[in-house]
Amino acid sequence: MAVKTPLKWAGSKARLMPELRKHLPEGKRLVEPFAGSCAVMMNTDYDEYLIADVNPDLVQVYKSMAYHTDALLSELDALFSAGALGDAESRAIFFYAVRDNFNLSGKSHGEESVAAAAQFIYLNRHCFNGLCRYNKRGFFNVPFGKYKKPYFPEKEILAFADKAKRATFITAHYSETLNLLRESGDVVYCDPPYLTESQNFTAYHERGFNHMDQGRLARRLRRLAEKGVPVVASNSDLPVVHNLYAGFDRVQVNAPRSVGAAAGSQKMASELIIKSPAISAVRLNQP
Numbered sequence: 001m002a003v004k005t006p007l008k009w010a011g012s013k014a015r016l017m018p019e020l021r022k023h024l025p026e027g028k029r030l031v032e033p034f035a036g037s038c039a040v041m042m043n044t045d046y047d048e049y050l051i052a053d054v055n056p057d058l059v060q061v062y063k064s065m066a067y068h069t070d071a072l073l074s075e076l077d078a079l080f081s082a083g084a085l086g087d088a089e090s091r092a093i094f095f096y097a098v099r100d101n102f103n104l105s106g107k108s109h110g111e112e113s114v115a116a117a118a119q120f121i122y123l124n125r126h127c128f129n130g131l132c133r134y135n136k137r138g139f140f141n142v143p144f145g146k147y148k149k150p151y152f153p154e155k156e157i158l159a160f161a162d163k164a165k166r167a168t169f170i171t172a173h174y175s176e177t178l179n180l181l182r183e184s185g186d187v188v189y190c191d192p193p194y195l196t197e198s199q200n201f202t203a204y205h206e207r208g209f210n211h212m213d214q215g216r217l218a219r220r221l222r223r224l225a226e227k228g229v230p231v232v233a234s235n236s237d238l239p240v241v242h243n244l245y246a247g248f249d250r251v252q253v254n255a256p257r258s259v260g261a262a263a264g265s266q267k268m269a270s271e272l273i274i275k276s277p278a279i280s281a282v283r284l285n286q287p
């Protein structure tokens with residue numbers, strides 16, 4: 001059984017971990033530039049982790065869970081308790097009040113705001129399908145999820161805080177994270193927003209991740225692999241992904257995938273685990 005994460009997350013690797021673990025390279029430190037819910041950290045056993053994501057709201061949650069665990073749990077308990085009072089309409093009104101508060105003032109408290117982190121976790125557990133979407137102004141805009149009994153992830157937060165003793169957390173674009181690689185002992189796992197034919201389902205963060213980004217990431221990983229850095233990445237099983245990662249080992253796996261507006265309903269989709277070993281052996285003259 002995979003260790004569950006405090007956050008629900010579209011694209012979480014939790015259910016794929018038994019397979020993914022077989023392909024992750026040995027090393028001292030796992031560098032994860034697209035950490036999301038941290039399912040990979042929670043389900044592996046490296047000595048150290050560099051955990052990064054471009055979304056500052058997420059990193060704020062990691063840091064609060066790691067460094068202010070008790071304060072966070074009590075803030076969260078207060079939100080969950082207040083959010084469970086009254087009828088469905090009052091619970092929805094409370095949700096939208098928390099969402100407004102998070103968007104209007106929570107973010108301005110900076111990365112170490114326990115209150116804003118608690119709000120984010122509350123929103124994640126009460127919003128439609130646990131989605132994380134923002135409008136153009138950067139406001140979290142997922143509607144109320146109408147759950148009967150939203151799950152309070154206390155056990156998962158405590159487990160996260162324990163694992164976090166081995167981790168450093170940073171808000172960073174993946175290219176900045178990859179600049180921090182050490183000469184030896186580091187291995188890289190990249191789980192970017194997947195390439196899709198429509199690209200509509202990739203807006204985890206207001207900046208998005210488009211085809212150009214996918215190309216840049218693939219080229220960057222190729223250069224690292226050629227230098228001998230063990231690199232593993234995930235992406236969808238599309239011809240364009242095979243092209244981008246030509247020369248890498250590519251393993252097809254079936255994984256549960258949320259689909260579009262019906263993100264609650266999951267179907268199995270073929271995706272790729274992309275690995276570097278072949279690259280370091282055979283140098284490729286790809287662009």
Ligand SMILES: C[S@@+](CC[C@H](N)C(=O)[O-])C[C@H]1O[C@@H](n2cnc3c(N)ncnc32)[C@H](O)[C@@H]1O
Nearest residue numbers: 011012013034036037039054173174191193204
């Ligand atoms: C597919 S999710 C990762 C899921 C994660 N492996 C898990 O198991 O939960 C992709 C993540 O990449 C982040 N992201 C998007 N663009 C990024 C960028 N340019 N640099 C770093 N992170 C980025 C998103 O915020 C999101 O959390």
